[in-house]
Amino acid sequence: MKKELTIFDNPKNVKRLRLGFFVALVLVLIAEFFVDMHGEFSVDHFYGFYAVYGFISYVVLIFAAKALRKITMRKEDYYDR
């Protein structure tokens, strides 16, 4: 029997990973203080624009896709019938 990786079977490890991710999120927000964002459009001068835009885009995408599914979803054998 080949040996298996089971690292994510342990909820503790998943929690650690998540914590590391949240720390990284805070770090990229802090990093913005130290760089000049030199945007050509007025919006990306706002602090944290990219973070907010990324987050909102993602949520909009998921909920719009959910709505789209109501229109487009068919059974797997739709074209065979």
Add this chain to the structure above:
Amino acid sequence: MIDNMLPPALIFILGAVLIPFLKGKVKAAYMLALPIVVFITLLNLSLGNTWIVEFWGYELIMGRVDKLSLVFAYVFTIMAFLGVLFALHVKDNLQHVSGLVYVGSTLGVVLAGDFLSLYLFWEIMAVSSTFLIIASRTRESREAGFRYILMHLVGGLILLAGIVLYVQKTGTIAFDYIGLNGIESYLIFIGIALNAAAIPLHAWLPDAYPMGTPTSTVFLSAFTTKSAVYLLIRTFPGADILIIIGALMVSLPIFYAVLENDIRRVLSYSLMNQVGFMLVGIGIGSQLALNGAVAHAFCHIIYKALLFMAAGSVLQMTGKIKCTEIGGLYKTMPLTCLFCLVGAASISAFPLFSGFVSKSMIISASVHEKIFIIWLVLQFASTGVVDHAGIKVPFFTFFGHDSGIRAKEPPLNMLLAMGIAAFLCVGLGVFYQPLYNLLPFPVHYVPYTGAHVVGQLQLLMFGAFAFTLLILAGYYIPEVRSKNLDADWTYRKFGRFAYKVADKGLNSLNRISERVLMGFVKGLVSFFKSAAVKIALFVSVNIWLALGYRDKRLEIKKNQLYNDIIEGTLPIGIGAAVAISFILLMFILT
């Protein structure tokens, strides 16, 4: 020294013919050697036109060598090597031969300096790629392959119509920048755009590509769309409509990619999204934007192939490829998982991976041209890529719910191909200068500035943050076995409906007119039959009366004659006599 070498296209196409005659290690070495020979040929080329052949008074240019065609030829050849290596264990010669012919014809398209050789290789490309789709030898793949070739033949015909008009107008078959003016340029544009899977001519791609074998889809992902991108860069740079088509392509497919259950179909929609970035770049048309489109095609070919290789490995080792059926595979396929993550990071344009150094050029170009709405769409689409390709593909394949499948790692050649592709993805992301040197225009672009890196990291990571929150809250889209309607509905369902309408409508019309016509003909026939009987009776009865037949004997004679004519058992002599007497009668009457 160029003169005594074959054009790269022919090295592949003629070289592929020998494959069925070889066996074992010789065959493997031979197949790997073909792309290497081509690559060496390409390295030895000098700029300018080579391999010029006279044909019916036209000059065929099979080697238009400039910076633009060379960079595409390089990446296609690298891709050919990766694809062959990945498929090395496959016993099916059909796949090897059609794969290499496909590569060869693509190089033919890229290096063609005239429309005639372009069109020739264009059609070879369509046919050979169809064999890669039907190579799975399932009913679904045959049907999808059939729809695929129909679409491409239609596109080819439109292109041909455009070419014919163009040649008639300009008097030359050579081509370079065309630009959108006049009917012929629009026809050529549509023909090329169909191969680039431009919306709304895109449905063949997500329909057919997921139907290939685990290895043939890797080939498919690289060549058709990117050779069309190359042609658009050459013939229609700066066409505004490409910005709109590109904006639609970066945004619409990501919704489908989010919904789709089949991993390779998710990747197909993602492929469209990536080509959309390139089309936006071509549409903007500035030097930075065109450089960005070329660079993005280069990086994209490699990381998209890597993702399709990872998906192909999963399909080959587990026999399954649907999100609902797989999951938790990192436990026994850690290397495949790692390579898939590299591909995912590259396509998401994570800093230090290849997508970052190419995609940011296109986005920066939209900033320089101050197209705010396009810039917003591109950034939105970047987040979308993070969702479907960056998170969904690796998460639902290798993590997520444990499907209980304990598949082994794929064979060594597949791992090697993925390893090299992953190495290139990281290599291009870190040492991007060699790639920038290959680009058609001089590059003054610096991808790694503080603003770029921080902005991109925020965009990607807060997108991922949204994913984490949504999936923890149970709001993330559930994976379900389903089919999502796309533009192929028009010819798959509406087409069938139209067929039924035509069947019911036209065929019943057919039946009615048949009935009317047959009734008329039958009436006519019986009229003439009875006319003949009546004439025959009229003539005969008079003769019989003159001969002295009366009463009973006359009745018998009449019945005999009547039956003979109706049954058609009349002796020929009598028939002839009736006919002659009929003619005589006509002659007397007129």
